[in-house]
Amino acid sequence: MKTIDLRSDTVTKPTPEMLVAMSSAPLGDDVYGDDPTVNELEKVAAEMMGKEDSLFVPTGTMGNLIAVMAHTTPGQEIILEASSHIYLYEVAGIARLAGVQARTINGNRGEMRPEDIENSIRKEDIHFPETSLICIENTHNMAGGRVIPLENMAEIQELAKAKSIPVHLDGARIFNAAAYLETDVKEIASKVDSLMFCLSKGLCSPVGSMLVGSTDFIEKARKLRKLLGGGMRQAGILAACGLVSLKEQTKQLPKDHENAATLVESLYETGFFDVSIDNTHTNIINARLTAPGWTAPKFVGAMKESGVLANARTEEVIRFVTHKDVTLEDIEEAVVRMSQILKA
Numbered sequence: 001m002k003t004i005d006l007r008s009d010t011v012t013k014p015t016p017e018m019l020v021a022m023s024s025a026p027l028g029d030d031v032y033g034d035d036p037t038v039n040e041l042e043k044v045a046a047e048m049m050g051k052e053d054s055l056f057v058p059t060g061t062m063g064n065l066i067a068v069m070a071h072t073t074p075g076q077e078i079i080l081e082a083s084s085h086i087y088l089y090e091v092a093g094i095a096r097l098a099g100v101q102a103r104t105i106n107g108n109r110g111e112m113r114p115e116d117i118e119n120s121i122r123k124e125d126i127h128f129p130e131t132s133l134i135c136i137e138n139t140h141n142m143a144g145g146r147v148i149p150l151e152n153m154a155e156i157q158e159l160a161k162a163k164s165i166p167v168h169l170d171g172a173r174i175f176n177a178a179a180y181l182e183t184d185v186k187e188i189a190s191k192v193d194s195l196m197f198c199l200s201k202g203l204c205s206p207v208g209s210m211l212v213g214s215t216d217f218i219e220k221a222r223k224l225r226k227l228l229g230g231g232m233r234q235a236g237i238l239a240a241c242g243l244v245s246l247k248e249q250t251k252q253l254p255k256d257h258e259n260a261a262t263l264v265e266s267l268y269e270t271g272f273f274d275v276s277i278d279n280t281h282t283n284i285i286n287a288r289l290t291a292p293g294w295t296a297p298k299f300v301g302a303m304k305e306s307g308v309l310a311n312a313r314t315e316e317v318i319r320f321v322t323h324k325d326v327t328l329e330d331i332e333e334a335v336v337r338m339s340q341i342l343k344a
């Protein structure tokens, strides 16, 4: 029985083209700035995002942490959406390592209202820390891969500019957002000062994320990456995959989104899930299990026995993620297996 893995797009294996690219990539010591393949990737990523420079980092978590450290000094406060990845899933690195305090805002499916941000920005007062950064996440993971509208990002940008506060985008899946909006990633990147995106999710690279921003920002970021132990040597072997991600794998994201839409429809038709196509913008699905007698964790356990993997998000909600390594047939098969469990 074939295992159908819908836990995350991080489970994607490198493509054959990546393996070829790895074996022939020109290499050097990247801490000395000598790796031509890393340099090429950093140049291409910056150009694609319409920014001055970029930095190859081992993980999205490190990229976000470096961004927070570069934009702030310890003791300051940063504004984040309450269900954002940086706040919930990055081991409180912003508190422990960047030394900043999080001020969270409850968004509407990941979207923060500019007026709520404005009310959270600290005024000058002897009692207050300074607000030094605003973070946005797009696509929004906990909101089920929802795309934050460009208009909202533009409003936040305008407010931030007026207050001289930089904006960082956790754009782990920015290419999914661009595919949904049928726009260039530059359009999204233009709304923020810095951003991080992952090569290792839907873009199928084995390792790596990019941090993108101004020349000054990336210069600071490079030193912070060293501080955190992320200065890698012949990293071109990985950057070679990243170049394939940007050139080839960005093109296949619309297919992942179509497959997610099919999965939503099929889950809905079983009658056991509360899911909505309107809330499924990209490759992540939050499906509420309504089958009597089941909790999400219990069902995920039963699914595993029949070779279908997904993550329980809460007692009721299961997260499914589509990606390059699940086909349309796999999705149909997964729903057949899930229905069999629920009907038994």
Ligand SMILES: *Cc1c(COP(=O)(O)O)cnc(C)c1O
Binding pocket: 058, 059, 060, 061, 062, 064, 085, 086, 137, 139, 141, 170, 172, 173, 198, 200, 209
């Ligand atoms: C996966 C993810 C990250 C972190 O990336 P890692 O490479 O897993 O550290 C950050 N933000 C969001 C929204 C993510 O989904």
